[in-house]
Amino acid sequence: MAGFIDLYTEGNSFLHRMDPRVKIASVLLLSVLGFLLTRLYSLLLLLGLIFLLLFLARAGLGKTTLALKALLRVMILIVALWPIFDPSGTPVLASLGPVKITEPALWRGVTSAVRVGCLATVWYILMLTTSQRDMVRALVKLGLRFDFGLALSISLRFLPTFGLTIESIKDAQRARGLELDRGGVMRRARNYVAVLVPTIVSALRTAETLSLALQSRAYGARADRTYLHDLSMRRSDAVAIAAVVMILVVPAVMKYLLGYEL
Amino acid sequence: MIPRPLTDRGERVISIRDIKFTYENGPEALRGVNLDIRSGEYVALVGGNGSGKTTLAKHMNGLLRPSSGSVEVMGKPALDRTVAELSRIVGYAFQNPDHQLFCSTVDDELAFGPRNLKCPPEEVTRRVEFALDIMNLRDVRGEPPLSLSLGERRKVSLGSVIAMDPKVLILDEPTMGLDAVQSRELMATIRKLNDDGHTIILITHEMKLVAEHADRVIMMASGRTMLDADAKGAFTDLAILERCKLVPPPVSKLAHRLVERGVSKDILSPEELVFELMRLRGGP
Amino acid sequence: MQALKLRGVRFVHAGSQARALDGIDLDIAKGEFVTLLGANGSGKSTLCMLANGLVPHAVPGTFEGTAEVFGLDVSKYPVTVLATMVGMVFQEPESQLFCMSVEEEVAFGPENLAVPREEIAERVEWALSLVGMTGLNERSPSTLSGGEKQRVAIAAALSMRPSMLILDEPAYALDPVGRGDLYSMLRGLKDKLGMTVLLAEREAEDAAEFSDRLVLMERGKILRSGPPREVLSDPKMLDKIGLEPTQLGEVASLLEKRLPGKRFSFLSVDEAEVAIVQEVLSGRGGVRG
Numbered sequence: 081m082a083g084f085i086d087l088y089t090e091g092n093s094f095l096h097r098m099d100p101r102v103k104i105a106s107v108l109l110l111s112v113l114g115f116l117l118t119r120l121y122s123l124l125l126l127l128g129l130i131f132l133l134l135f136l137a138r139a140g141l142g143k144t145t146l147a148l149k150a151l152l153r154v155m156i157l158i159v160a161l162w163p164i165f166d167p168s169g170t171p172v173l174a175s176l177g178p179v180k181i182t183e184p185a186l187w188r189g190v191t192s193a194v195r196v197g198c199l200a201t202v203w204y205i206l207m208l209t210t211s212q213r214d215m216v217r218a219l220v221k222l223g224l225r226f227d228f229g230l231a232l233s234i235s236l237r238f239l240p241t242f243g244l245t246i247e248s249i250k251d252a253q254r255a256r257g258l259e260l261d262r263g264g265v266m267r268r269a270r271n272y273v274a275v276l277v278p279t280i281v282s283a284l285r286t287a288e289t290l291s292l293a294l295q296s297r298a299y300g301a302r303a304d305r306t307y308l309h310d311l312s313m314r315r316s317d318a319v320a321i322a323a324v325v326m327i328l329v330v331p332a333v334m335k336y337l338l339g340y341e342l
Numbered sequence: 343m344i345p346r347p348l349t350d351r352g353e354r355v356i357s358i359r360d361i362k363f364t365y366e367n368g369p370e371a372l373r374g375v376n377l378d379i380r381s382g383e384y385v386a387l388v389g390g391n392g393s394g395k396t397t398l399a400k401h402m403n404g405l406l407r408p409s410s411g412s413v414e415v416m417g418k419p420a421l422d423r424t425v426a427e428l429s430r431i432v433g434y435a436f437q438n439p440d441h442q443l444f445c446s447t448v449d450d451e452l453a454f455g456p457r458n459l460k461c462p463p464e465e466v467t468r469r470v471e472f473a474l475d476i477m478n479l480r481d482v483r484g485e486p487p488l489s490l491s492l493g494e495r496r497k498v499s500l501g502s503v504i505a506m507d508p509k510v511l512i513l514d515e516p517t518m519g520l521d522a523v524q525s526r527e528l529m530a531t532i533r534k535l536n537d538d539g540h541t542i543i544l545i546t547h548e549m550k551l552v553a554e555h556a557d558r559v560i561m562m563a564s565g566r567t568m569l570d571a572d573a574k575g576a577f578t579d580l581a582i583l584e585r586c587k588l589v590p591p592p593v594s595k596l597a598h599r600l601v602e603r604g605v606s607k608d609i610l611s612p613e614e615l616v617f618e619l620m621r622l623r624g625g626p
Numbered sequence: 627m628q629a630l631k632l633r634g635v636r637f638v639h640a641g642s643q644a645r646a647l648d649g650i651d652l653d654i655a656k657g658e659f660v661t662l663l664g665a666n667g668s669g670k671s672t673l674c675m676l677a678n679g680l681v682p683h684a685v686p687g688t689f690e691g692t693a694e695v696f697g698l699d700v701s702k703y704p705v706t707v708l709a710t711m712v713g714m715v716f717q718e719p720e721s722q723l724f725c726m727s728v729e730e731e732v733a734f735g736p737e738n739l740a741v742p743r744e745e746i747a748e749r750v751e752w753a754l755s756l757v758g759m760t761g762l763n764e765r766s767p768s769t770l771s772g773g774e775k776q777r778v779a780i781a782a783a784l785s786m787r788p789s790m791l792i793l794d795e796p797a798y799a800l801d802p803v804g805r806g807d808l809y810s811m812l813r814g815l816k817d818k819l820g821m822t823v824l825l826a827e828r829e830a831e832d833a834a835e836f837s838d839r840l841v842l843m844e845r846g847k848i849l850r851s852g853p854p855r856e857v858l859s860d861p862k863m864l865d866k867i868g869l870e871p872t873q874l875g876e877v878a879s880l881l882e883k884r885l886p887g888k889r890f891s892f893l894s895v896d897e898a899e900v901a902i903v904q905e906v907l908s909g910r911g912g913v914r915g
Contacts (some may be wrong), residue, residue, distance in 0.1 A: 213726045234724045240768055241720060245441075251405050252441040255434040256502060257426045257458030274454075277444035281488060285440070286721040292675070293722040295684055296714040297735040297782065301706035308733040308746045390801050391771065492666065519798070521665035521828055522870040547801045550873075589802035592831065592873040592895055599899045603907050612876035619906050620884055 091139035100218035155193040162189025361411030373565040386556035390587025433508035439499035455506040477501040493524035630654040635691035648846030664843035665868035679708035713783030717798035719775035729763035735786040753781035773804035
């Protein structure tokens with residue numbers, strides 16, 4: 081279950097070593113770029129660039145292959161469904177009752193699919209090369225209150241544990257004859273109370289001990305708390321952020337100030 | 343519920359043939375286990391963490407299905423039945439009672455199992471009354487189980503499994519967290535259940551408990567059974583105990599140290615030891 | 627100055643009728659290793675939480691009496707101040723470790739105290755080496771065994787350099803081997819650090835060997851307090867407070883009955899072996915043959 085939340089795979093590429101704040105900023109900027117570009121060819125160029133980055137991450141081949149396969153399915157679905165909701169333009173390639181499939185609509189579908197591909201892949205790269213710990217640190221450094229950052233990292237840390245607890249509770253109740261996968265919606269909802277209540281109780285008990293443990297370690301003792309590991313920018317990080325800004329700024333200027341269609 | 347007749351004893355209730363099991367994304371947890379559990383036995387299933395004892399137990403009521411090999415319950419393949427169906431025959435009281443309790447009263451909690459088994463209302467009542475009596479829970483029958491102490495919660499959890507009237511009872515560390523009085527009371531109840539004909543499988547790593555209660559000991563390590571013998575025999579081989587990450591009770595350790603002085607290796611209780619020492623001393 | 631000084635302490639948990647602590651007088655000197663023995667509900671956990679201020683500040687209830695930790699009045703100082711002097715380890719390994727790596731966990735306490743970065747790094751290495759977990763800095767707590775988790779919890783308390791360490795049934799969730807390892811480690815810590823330690827337990831067997839003092843508790847009161855040998859010489863005492871008698875204690879008392887005039891008291895299998903060979907079997911044809 082935790083596999084879906086924690087895509088991080090260890091590695092030694094420049095992306096792994098990049099300051100997580102720079103990575104988050106870059107991903108945001110590249111996402112903006114994805115919306116700024118409207119022509120299919122520009123978006124394909126962007127997709128190519130992003131795939132190059134993915135390749136340079138040099139990590140998690142198996143995971144990535146699965147992820148890309150899933151992405152491809154979504155992209156094909158977008159292309160297939162787009163014309164159904166957007167019947168404008170000519171020439172019409174096929175029609176079935178009220179549904180008209182036009183060539184321009186198909187191309188618009190492809191463009192959207194490529195855009196989705198860009199966004200999904202660039203965020204995937206972020207998750208692949210950045211550990212949860214670094215993500216939370218970056219957010220705190222960027223201004224998130226330490227309390228919230230701690231709450232976030234504690235939640236992430238306990239997610240797999242809760243997954244196991246829920247599995248254990250399900251097993252325990254199934255051993256008392258509870259059938260969780262039978263019956264209609266109403267019956268199943270009622271059956272799940274037998275799983276939900278112990279889960280909540282378990283969560284509350286954990287939270288109680290957690291709270292005592294946090295206090296025992298002097299949490300909140302001083303506002304000027306120190307950090308063993310601190311993020312520090314290096315020259316390569318500055319170069320990277322400058323490059324990404326350029327990649328965004330140049331097309332933006334071209335499009336909005338010089339009137340090019342991108 | 344009537345105690346089972348003595349003629350029932352001896353029949354095979356659970357047959358396990360060469361089962362192997364691997365957890366998803368995990369190591370091989372069972373590497374070829376073979377055993378039979380007969381009606382009326384009191385078996386202790388012991389081993390350290392990761393030995394496979396819990397994994398093995400979960401195969402007995404269908405919570406887990408082996409990747410190879412076979413499990414038979416009452417002569418029929420376990421695979422042919424769902425967990426709910428098997429729960430009529432094999433009851434499993436989990437280590438953490440809080441993973442099972444959720445009702446607003448102890449009565450409801452005890453009734454949960456029989457209701458799941460689609461028992462008619464009079465039968466449900468009869469079973470609830472039986473469980474209340476045998477677990478000594480009458481005084482708290484109207485209380486919410488979650489508000490009770492740990493000892494009482496364990497009793498409710500075990501009671502709710504007993505109310506399903508299974509032939510076999512698997513108990514996972516039933517005395518964990520209990521003090522001496524509560525532990526003695528619970529073990530006495532389990533002994534009574536065994537006397538009444540229930541087959542008991544006790545999963546534990548408390549060797550003192552094993553020494554005092556079990557007839558048969560199955561010791562596991564690394565997914566295999568290292569030893570399957572009567573309780574006395576289980577403590578004579580210190581090397582196997584160590585390999586299974588088990589610690590013999592202090593008296594047993596002491597007996598082993600005095601082996602060269604003539605003390606027998608299978609001594610399990612302080613009384614036995616002192617008796618033996620007096621005998622060796624050769625006095626009145 | 628005592629490490630812990632309690633006079634007439636009474637505490638009732640909010641929403642409960644019974645007194646968790648019912649008139650406790652206790653002194654713990656600096657450097658003492660004291661084990662509280664009691665059944666569930668005896669008040670030992672509540673007493674532990676009193677020593678770092680969780681009672682009465684974090685645990686709701688009514689508090690009476692005086693409690694001083696290294697001279698500081700517990701009711702007047704917040705937990706964050708008391709936590710600089712007292713480290714606490716709870717019985718549940720899973721829910722007291724909340725960071726994503728061992729290193730972060732052990733660094734958390736000193737970070738909260740604004741200790742300079744280089745010193746935190748030193749303390750982390752020192753604490754991890756004391757508990758035998760060096761090199762496991764990057765491990766995630768969910769990949770550790772129960773025993774390893776408890777070691778990390780102890781390291782996380784030690785890195786704050788407390789003057790007193792409190793452990794509330796630290797071996798509760800561990801298997802016998804894990805329990806044995808943990809106690810060996812605690813004994814080592816006692817010898818190396820000479821720190822004041824307060825340990826709460828439900829079983830007398832392990833702690834008796836190296837505790838300076840055993841304190842027996844029942845229903846919020848202290849029944850007996852003294853060196854282990856003295857307290858355990860009466861096996862009925864443990865039974866009275868609802869604990870299992872120690873097997874070695876039973877052997878000793880049975881031997882005393884059968885051999886009137888001889889006294890037997892052993893706290894470990896080693897001691898028992900020596901005593902039995904010398905006093906019971908020697909010179910009486912005790913050798914096989």
